[in-house]
Amino acid sequence: MARPALIVHGGAGTIPDDERAARQAAVDRARDAGWSRIAEGALAAAVAAVRHMEDEPLLNAGIGACLNSDGEVELDAGVMQGDGFRVGAAACLRDVRHPIDLAVAVMCCLPPPAHRGSRASTDSRWPTRPSSSPTASARS
Numbered sequence: 001m002a003r004p005a006l007i008v009h010g011g012a013g014t015i016p017d018d019e020r021a022a023r024q025a026a027v028d029r030a031r032d033a034g035w036s037r038i039a040e041g042a043l044a045a046a047v048a049a050v051r052h053m054e055d056e057p058l059l060n061a062g063i064g065a066c067l068n069s070d071g072e073v074e075l076d077a078g079v080m081q082g083d084g085f086r087v088g089a090a091a092c093l094r095d096v097r098h099p100i101d102l103a104v105a106v107m108c109c110l111p112p113p114a115h116r117g118s119r120a121s122t123d124s125r126w127p128t129r130p131s132s133s134p135t136a137s138a139r140s
Helices: 017-035 042-054 099-109 118-120
Strands: 075-081 086-093 112-116
Touching: 017 075, 017 112, 042 099, 075 118, 086 099
Parallel strands: 086 112
Antiparallel strands: 075 086
């Protein structure tokens, strides 16, 4: 059996020198959050790492997301599970705290494999509706 591995990155772009250590620490915390769930499988570990990144204001996800060209927060998330060829995605979300949770719900529960915009965050078929806009903390 192969040894498990978990790779986490905190987004793209130029990182100011004075933020490098803090951003690396945020990535390390996300990695640790994922690694703490590795015994539950790759999906649980990846989702835990991404959920943590969505809560880190220095990373380009969730509350740390950059604004779109209209000056608004729009979040996307996608997830794949290779052993069962399953996929789920949610895009253009403006009022969802953890987009990764919706992507997992789409993969596990709902056709089609991708949802976007207001329909994605208000669909009554979601097993749970994690919501809360990340707008207040987003970076411009």
